[in-house]
Amino acid sequence: MESGRPGATPSEPPSSSAGHRAGAPDRLPAGPAALVGVLGLGAGLAVGHLVAGVLGPNASPFLAVGNTAIDLAPAPVKEFAIRTFGTHDKLVLIGGMGVVLLGLAVVAGLLSRRGPRPGTVFAVVLGAVGVAAVWSRPDLGPVDLLAPVAALVVGVVVFRWLHAVAVRRGARVGDGASAEGVEGAAVDGAAVDGSPAGAGTGRRRFLVMSAGVAVGAGVAGTGGQLLAGRGDTGGSAVGLGPLTPATPAPPIPAGADFAPLGTPSFITSNSDFYRVDTALSVPRVRVENWALRLHGGVDREVVLGYADIRDMPLVERTVTITCVSNEVGGEYVSTSNFIGVPLRDVLERAGVKPGADQLFSTSVDGWTCGTPVADVLDRGLLAIGMNGEPLPIEHGFPARLVVPGLYGYVSATKWVVDLELNRFDDKQAYWLERGWAQRAPIKTQSRIDAPSPFTTVPAGSVTVAGIAYAQQRGIGKVEVRADGGPWRTAELGTEVNLATWRMWRVELDLGPGEHTVECRATDRTGATQPEARVAPTPDGATGWHSTQFTVG
Known part of the structure; x- marks a missing residue:
């Protein structure tokens, strides 16, 4: 019959399908x-x-x-x-x-x-x-x-x-090919599914x-x-050998911390020192390639190499650094023995002209910082060492700034390569352009470290311990209270210097159940840590720190 197409072979595709594939x-x-x-x-x-x-x-x-x-x-x-x-x-x-x-x-x-x-x-x-x-x-x-x-x-x-x-x-x-058929089967060079x-x-x-x-x-x-x-700077740092300061920091006295009771050790190890910066990839600078330019409001522009700094009389200072991003009770605060050269001595190489109120520093990755000149000349340090070793890469190797008493964003430029003396009206640094304060003295703060939040402690006398800091003013006292009751004055650890934190502890008699403990610090000027919580922006957080735990 005509409709049966007796001459067609089994491999011939239907004309409609072939036409569809040909045109799609x-x-x-x-x-x-x-x-x-x-x-x-x-x-x-x-x-x-x-x-x-x-x-x-x-x-x-x-x-x-x-x-x-x-x-x-x-x-x-x-x-x-x-x-x-x-x-x-x-x-x-x-x-x-x-x-x-x-x-x-x-x-x-x-x-x-x-x-x-x-x-x-x-x-x-x-x-x-x-x-x-x-x-x-x-x-x-x-x-x-x-x-x-x-x-x-x-x-x-x-x-x-x-x-x-x-x-x-x-x-x-x-476009219209069928996915049906027997996998792998083919007749006359075509799979059953038409591919x-x-x-x-x-x-x-x-x-x-x-x-x-x-x-x-x-x-x-x-x-x-x-x-x-x-080009890892590790080998470069190791080759420097030990850093021996001409003026070492005094030894940390006994009783400076209450680490067995839960406070941090007084000196923070390099590996535990907090790190907050904008560098997505840590800058790696070898000492032989590093140079520090001094210019702006100076008598003469000067470029110093690492050997120039290393050959100057080195001093060692115990300093606590605090990040402005720290919330009340936050962990972005650490203490180290920094080794370096007073910034006053470094700047004198170029001769400081009167009138400048800002030291505008620049990192190798372009980050900028503005520091009040008065603070720089009073106590600023160009640090090349940390806890007896060259600076770790992530903490600014080969050199960084350390200016005690100011939050890090205006005082602690890492991987520093440029120092310009000018006025705050001349240039705005990285964080000032983003709405943060121009001058940022560290606020009086205290923190409870033990007992840890939401833990259970044995019944009886409970030891509450923590840290307090008010760099350059010093801590006068720390007070603690439980469940909104009367304030108790805590025992302070031995003071090391005004640029560092201070540990504290107090014994509280608390009955079984849940308790809330608060702390507040008063600095040597008589200013007490305020109760009201304020966010870090634009010049640092305030508020009382508290913790909750259960007495078993």
Whole structure:
């Protein structure tokens, strides 16, 4: 019969199906398309990181964008990050950036199922952002643009190449192709589902090539990390040998802390010293490459090398540093024996002219700080050592500023390379531009360290212990009360100097059950820590610290 088409072969597809496939544009399946987007991004970032390993770690487009994001973030966002994530805020930022970029790469890949143009545009835009970020960084120069440019080129090339491989090797499906049929079966060169008989082999080739790109990206990224560490300052620091001050700090007297009762030890170890800064990648500066420029309101501009500082008479001072981001009861306060040269002696090398009221200091990564000149000349220190060792990398090696009595954002520039004498009206430093106070003396504070919050302590006499600080004024007394009752005066630890914290303890007779204990400090001027809670912005937090625990 005519309708039975007796001459047709079993392999001949229905004409309607053939016509549909002939006229429909091909498109990649969602999985391969997303994979192409992710691998293009990963290859670009990895090569950018590799090139940055040769030029300098901060030239990595990923880190440059992250550092720029930190600088552009509004102050409330920064405060939230520090308050919520503490010293892990940078890891959270890096992780968040990674998740966002991964999501964008997947979307770019999915938008490129019918052609590579959307993903190409995405790669170019992302590369341009990396170029702009590197260009805008104060610690990077024109040659550092090679890193983001390499990332852009490699990202585009890898994306388009993998996309072409995916299409050419059969990692695609027709718009209306059926997914039904017997897997692997083929008749006359065509699978039952209508895809080419070699599609399985083609897909395997695509996956092998994709795996190769992934491995290559991993090797490039790891290589960049290793290259970045090749100039590690650790060896540079070790080669310096011990730092022996001509004027050592007095020994810490007995009774200065109550560590067995739960307070910190009086001297904070280098590994435990708090760290809060804006550096996404810790600057690494070798002593042979470091120089400090003195200029501005001086008689003559001077550039000092590390040996110049090391050869000056070194002094050792025990100082407590406090971060302005510290909430009431916060942990961003630590004490160290800093070794260095009085800033007065350093500045005298250039000759200080009258009239300047600000020492404007700049870090190697471009961060800036403004410190009152009067405080600098009175007690400022250019520190090169910490607890008998050269400064740790994360705490400012080779040199940093330490000016006791002022919050760190106006007194503690790490990796310092530039000192300019000027007036506060001339320039605004990093945090002043973001609404923080110009002069920031540390406020009188106290904190309860023991018992820990929400713990259970044995019945009987309960020891409450903690710290207090009012740098440059000194602590006169600490008072403690339980459950809103009368204040009890605590026993103070032995005073070391006015620039450091002071430990305290008190015995309370508390019955079984839950209790709330509060503390307040009074400094040597008679000013008492106020009860009202005030946030750190713009010049430091205030309020009484309290803790709750249960007596068993």
